[in-house]
Amino acid sequence: MKSKSLRLFGYVRGAAALLVAFLVALVLIFLSSDQPLTALRYMILGPAASWSKVCRVLAYMIPITFTGLGTCIMFSANQFNLAGEGCISAGGFVGALVAIYCPMPTVLHQIVCILAGAIIGGLIMLIPGFLKTKWGVSEMVVSLMLNYIILDVTMQFLTQNFADRSQGATMTFPYKSTAIIPKIFKGEQVSYGIFIAIAMAVLCWFFLYRTKWGYAIRMVGINKEFSQYSGIKVGAIIILCQVVGGILAGMGGVVTQLGYFSQYRWTALTGYGWDGITLAILAANNPIFIPVAAFFVAWLQYGCELMNTWTTVPVEMMDLISVVIFLFFAAEQFLSGFRQKLVVRETKKELAEKAAQQTGKGGEAHV
Amino acid sequence: MQNSEYVVEMRGIDKIYPNGIAANQGVDFLVKKGEIHALMGENGAGKSTLMKMLFGMEQPTNGEIYINGEKVALTSPTVAIAHGIGMVHQHFMLVPSLTVAENVVLGMEPRKGKLFVDFSKAIALTEEYSKKFNLEVDPNAKVMDIPVGMKQKVEILKALVRGAKILILDEPTAVLTTQETVELFRELVHLKEQGYTIIFISHKLKEIKEITDRMTILRGGRSMGVYNTADTSEQEISRLMVGRDVILTVQKDQAQPTAPVLQVRELEYTNDWNRKMLNKVSFTVRKGEILGIAGVEGNGQRELVDILYNFSKPDAGQVTVGGKSTLGLHQDKLRDMGISLIPEDRMIYGIADSASIEENVISDRFDKKEFNNGPLFNMKAIHAESQRLVEEYQVLCKSPQQQVKMLSGGNIQKVVVAREFSSEPVLIIADQPTRGIDVGATEFIRKKLVELSRAGAAVLLVSADLNEVIELSDSLVVFHGGEIVAYFEDTKKMDEMEMGEYMLGLKRQSPEEVRRVVHEK
Structure with missing residues (x-):
């Protein structure tokens, strides 16, 4: 168990990083906008302006929670796999096909769609996992390139085989009503998918901290040599964590499709995979914090979009903020001087306590 | 000034x-x-x-x-x-x-x-x-x-x-x-x-x-x-x-070695720089004895341990434990066979530093039935196990949930030893088991090692600390230039000065004398 003040330090450090990110954004907004206060108000308070705006934030949480969870699991094993981006498209696409072409009673239909998306996501991640284990190919390079291959393959199928030619844009036929995940509030964008996402966060926490597979994943992430020496099958674990990551991203694609859209129309990479990486870093790879981080990022993202719409500050401000957050979360030495002071103070206190105990004992002996 | x-x-x-x-x-x-x-x-x-x-x-x-x-x-x-x-x-x-x-x-x-x-x-x-x-x-x-x-x-x-x-x-x-x-x-x-x-x-x-x-x-x-x-x-x-008069000697009874456990035969290994690190190394460790390997560091000891635990492959030769060949087996199988290793570098192989003591002591047994309830960990059993080991091996810590890297070197080594000694090993390979740790932990680990060998484990002890090999081992071989150059059947009857000469390569026993360590007629 870490001492209380050191654990607190972790939170303080995170908050400080967020604060710095905001300050950087602030400076830039003031530099680039002629109405900086209005811009700032849209960014921070904009999403709270109405109930339907809040619901939009909640809806945006769904896909990034899934990719965030997937990234958490892969990062826990120290696998920098970035293919959540591709898997969410691939999963969404396959789930969509099941939703369109396989008539089934409702509930069962949604479940089968989600399973199909999960399976395809998992299968895709076998590629970087296997290559890494067999030949030591960097999963980062493979997964990064894989994203574009996946996009092109789904586009190929979409335009050649499954497009609804009666529509003006590239999209599939509409989903069967039995497959749709209903909205929670009539007319608002957030679907029941958000409960699936939160349930998955809890499930992922159990997986990572309360099962032998999660344990092995974390040990491989902390120290590969130690894991091998302990008898853990490191290669299998490296494949497993990536497959689980793919399954989660694939599921996320389907849940987003069935809860938000009425036909498949992703013709470019969604960016949800990248958000997932931000979330994993913010949550320090702990799945239970992912929904919280997702809410934060979704809020900020929508705030930036509103700011983009109503003022002259572009939506890319969001990217800037996440980059600064990245930098400070990743910078191990950030505030390390402050941490050292804390450690020194604690150690001195402990030593003093020990000394006091010993003299106390000595006193008793004399009595 | x-x-x-x-x-x-x-x-x-x-x-x-x-x-x-x-x-x-x-x-x-x-x-x-x-x-x-x-x-x-x-x-x-x-x-x-x-x-x-x-x-x-x-x-x-x-x-x-x-x-x-x-x-x-x-x-x-x-x-x-x-x-x-x-x-x-x-x-x-x-x-x-x-x-x-x-x-x-x-x-x-x-x-x-x-x-x-x-x-x-x-x-x-x-x-x-x-x-x-x-x-x-x-x-x-x-x-x-x-x-x-x-x-x-x-x-x-x-x-x-x-x-x-x-x-x-x-x-x-x-x-x-x-x-x-x-x-x-x-x-x-x-x-x-x-x-x-x-x-x-x-x-x-x-x-x-x-x-x-x-x-x-x-x-x-x-x-x-x-x-x-x-x-x-x-x-x-x-x-x-x-703070007290140290007892540098370890109390131990005369070894009663029985059946051969670890049998190494004609092992050869050439490293990446094309240097022969092991040359026709053969020896046997029997049940109930501690065989020490003495020698200046860099004379093939590390390579030997790496091969025994399948971190590298030999060019030639056989290794068997209890009559079964172990070469090429995954470490998982080695552990199933009851082979424990205290690795030379505890921070690289011995522990996962940012994990807890508990997570470190179960790393070889976390997938066993008694620690799992269906798909989930049986946290009660895991807590009980880590609590038991922390107490039995006297790991000084606030709780088994404490991060291992917050412990002192001696206590970190006790965590490693707690895991390796508590799995009912038939063979313990102890590579520099007390390097860089305090005297209390050293004494404790040495005592446990003797205890386990007398209870029937075979122990192979590799140590650069001459006092340690001489004190702990029942019999001893000296490595020089990747070869066994001397075998002392009884460490008590050994002359340190003479051993130095073997370690430096100034002297070597005849092949027949060295061959005795194989214990074959």
Whole structure:
């Protein structure tokens, strides 16, 4: 168990990083906008302006929670796999096909769609996992390139085989009503998918901290040599964590499709995979914090979009903020001087306590 | 000039590391010019930390340092060198693929024109210093080809060439044989006569008595005072060092070895640099005995352990445990067969540093039935197991949930040992089981090791600590140049001086004598 003040330090450090990110954004907004206060108000308070705006934030949480969870699991094993981006498209696409072409009673239909998306996501991640284990190919390079291959393959199928030619844009036929995940509030964008996402966060926490597979994943992430020496099958674990990551991203694609859209129309990479990486870093790879981080990022993202719409500050401000957050979360030495002071103070206190105990004992002996 | 009697004056030094370990607390350390000053203390007493601060590798949390009476801030080794301080580390800081002369001038190479290194000048410089200080080295030899004793001389030369007047030697004899130690001492006395100041870190009483003028004793990060070596008895020193009279001998009954457990036959291994590290190595470890492997480090011991635990593949040969071949098996299978390993480098292989003690002690058994309920961990059973091990192996910690890296070296090693010893092993490979840990933990681990062997485990002990191999082993083999050059059936009847000769390769037994360790008719 870490001492209380050191654990607190972790939170303080995170908050400080967020604060710095905001300050950087602030400076830039003031530099680039002629109405900086209005811009700032849209960014921070904009999403709270109405109930339907809040619901939009909640809806945006769904896909990034899934990719965030997937990234958490892969990062826990120290696998920098970035293919959540591709898997969410691939999963969404396959789930969509099941939703369109396989008539089934409702509930069962949604479940089968989600399973199909999960399976395809998992299968895709076998590629970087296997290559890494067999030949030591960097999963980062493979997964990064894989994203574009996946996009092109789904586009190929979409335009050649499954497009609804009666529509003006590239999209599939509409989903069967039995497959749709209903909205929670009539007319608002957030679907029941958000409960699936939160349930998955809890499930992922159990997986990572309360099962032998999660344990092995974390040990491989902390120290590969130690894991091998302990008898853990490191290669299998490296494949497993990536497959689980793919399954989660694939599921996320389907849940987003069935809860938000009425036909498949992703013709470019969604960016949800990248958000997932931000979330994993913010949550320090702990799945239970992912929904919280997702809410934060979704809020900020929508705030930036509103700011983009109503003022002259572009939506890319969001990217800037996440980059600064990245930098400070990743910078191990950030505030390390402050941490050292804390450690020194604690150690001195402990030593003093020990000394006091010993003299106390000595006193008793004399009595 | 504040007080010119002392060349080195460290006052009120505190050092607290980022993991919260207080390595030094209010230490005063004063060294007179031209003396050999011992810095003594058990492993973990804070000797190395204090010297790292004097050499600018670490910064003190509190306290002041004066060199020749002048207050200094030693912010890096470069600054320390500029103040005339030189350090010879326990693990040599040399580039193996370069020659001796190249190592000596590394970073301050004499130039030919602006661009080229003047090698002949480097060699001349090395020879000049080598002659002046009686430190015999071959300037043209590659460092990887020279023996440990000469490597140490190269390190000393390096410091001298850089203008060091104060030399810090960190446990210089730890890697040397008896003969090499004698030679080193002669050289140190010679340096002292020429006005150099030497700080000698050690925990070996005999050596301290032999060579030093005064000593500072550290215990648990605090100074126990300064003493004149001549006026202090060995018993007194040892009491000051450990707070009680150490019992250095391990109580053990005569071994009753029975069936062979580990059988190694004709093992050969060539490393990536095409050097033969193991040459036709054969031996047997039997149930109930401790077989020690002695030898200067780098003579094939590491390669042997790596092969035994399948971290590398031999060129030829067989390894069987209980009659079953183990070569090529996954470590998972080795553990199922009851083979435990205390790895040489505990921070790389022994533990996952940011995981908890609990997570570290279950790493070999977390997938066993008793710790799982269906797909979920049985946390109750896991907590019970870690609690039991922490208590039985006396790991000093706040709780089993504490991060392993927050523990001291000795307690980290106890975590490793708790895991490796508690799996009912039939074979324990113990590679430097007590390196760099405090005396309490050392005693505990040695005692457990003997206990397990007497209860029927076969133990293979690899240690660079001569005292340890001699004390613990029932019988012993000596490695030199990747071969077994001697076998002593009974360590009690062994002569240390003779063993030194085997370790240095000056002497070797006949193949028939060595062959006895195979225990086959």
